[in-house]
Amino acid sequence: MMPESAGFLTQHMAAHIAAMNLIAPLLAGALARLHDDAAERGAPLAAAAGLQIILLWGWHSPGILAAAFESVPLLIVMHASLLVAAVWFWLAVIAAAKRGGWSPLAALLVTGKLFCLLGVLLTFAPRALYEQAAIICLGSAALPSRLLEDQQLAGLLMLTACPIVYVSAAIAIARRHLTALGRSGGWSLPRRAA
Secondary structure, three states: OOOOOOOHHHHHHHHHHHHHHHHHHHHHHHHHHHOOOOOOOOOOHHHHHHHHHHHHHHHOOHHHHHHHHHOHHHHHHHHHHHHHHHHHHHHHHHHHHHHOOOHHHHHHHHHHHHHHHHHHHHHHOOOOOOHHHHHHHHOOOOOHHHHHHHHHHHHHHHHHHHHHHHHHHHHHHHHHHHHHHHHHOOOOOOOOOO
């Protein structure tokens, strides 16, 4: 449940966070379990990560976001494309993690950083970036000071949720790889002297 101070942008960002950081990884995990080759048929990890980053930043440029709020079909395309790109990304992460290696960690950390960068921009911008979108959604009575607070809250949501999901996934993959290395004798932990 959103706090009472949550405005249109905070609610919009919460929907993206839920879709890209909760629904998409769960859906990708289910697809990978149901069809072992589902993740393998996806694009290379770099392409999936790149598409997800381009779509997130592109859709959230002020002019494009305003256009999306003005057109319900375009808003649906925005949400659908971000969800599909996120599922594709998580399928590629799962496939890369199954193959071994450290590329999924790099993809998760780079993608998470660039998502956080958008959150930083929203949080610390000196003015409201989405005034045109707010006027479309709320009418011209929306106060710029409230818009800035809404934008900052949306940014803080991103700065909280994205690192939790992306870093947690990276830790889980690293743990799995390190455990496998330990079992195979590829490395060992130092032993305590008795």
